[in-house]
Amino acid sequence: MIPSEADLQLLFARLNYQHFNGEIPDCRIRYNARFSNSAGRITYRTPLLIELSPKHFQKYPQALEETLLHEMVHAWCFAKFRDMGHGPRFKRKMRDLGLTSIYHDLGNVRAFNESSKRYILRCEHCGFEVLRRKKPGKPVSCARCDKRRFNPRFPLTIYEITSLEAVGTTVENARAARGGPG
Numbered sequence: 001m002i003p004s005e006a007d008l009q010l011l012f013a014r015l016n017y018q019h020f021n022g023e024i025p026d027c028r029i030r031y032n033a034r035f036s037n038s039a040g041r042i043t044y045r046t047p048l049l050i051e052l053s054p055k056h057f058q059k060y061p062q063a064l065e066e067t068l069l070h071e072m073v074h075a076w077c078f079a080k081f082r083d084m085g086h087g088p089r090f091k092r093k094m095r096d097l098g099l100t101s102i103y104h105d106l107g108n109v110r111a112f113n114e115s116s117k118r119y120i121l122r123c124e125h126c127g128f129e130v131l132r133r134k135k136p137g138k139p140v141s142c143a144r145c146d147k148r149r150f151n152p153r154f155p156l157t158i159y160e161i162t163s164l165e166a167v168g169t170t171v172e173n174a175r176a177a178r179g180g181p182g
């Protein structure tokens with residue numbers, strides 16, 4: 001049996017006082033049955049919304065508190081510092097709580113709100129960009145600036161994607177591009 005949503009709300013309140021001095025503002029804690037490959041996620045709105053996968057915790061009930069804590073660290077970073085994603089502040093707080101995983105899941109279950117492609121390699125010379133799953137293990141230069149070989153004049157810069165932000169639907173976007181309400 002997994003806890004009811006009312007119990008989740010109480011668990012949130014307890015963890016908030018135990019680990020965060022009660023500094024996390026009111027959050028809605030909900031189950032979302034549509035999550036199939038993720039354990040939890042946070043939506044940065046007012047009030048903050050934390051959603052957990054009921055399916056996941058029926059299978060791994062012992063992981064619930066840790067996943068909720070993970071999302072609460074996001075909520076805390078956001079409320080105090082407007083900080084999203086898994087940056088240094090997030091990792092430090094996780095360490096303080098004795099948690100290690102920066103993922104929203106267990107084992108091979110993929111995070112929902114993080115693309116499997118986490119890095120952008122960018123040529124600062126010509127602006128060429130490519131998405132990668134991993135950081136390259138060796139020096140890479142821009143294939144557009146020099147097709148033939150590695151060229152240290154055009155090294156690619158590594159950018160890590162640490163948060164995603166919805167900026168509207170494609171419908172709204174097309175409407176805006178046409179200019180005016182539609």
Ligand SMILES: [Zn+2]
Nearest residue numbers: 074102103104
């Ligand atoms: Zn996270």
Ligand SMILES: [Zn+2]
Nearest residue numbers: 123126142145
């Ligand atoms: Zn280039």
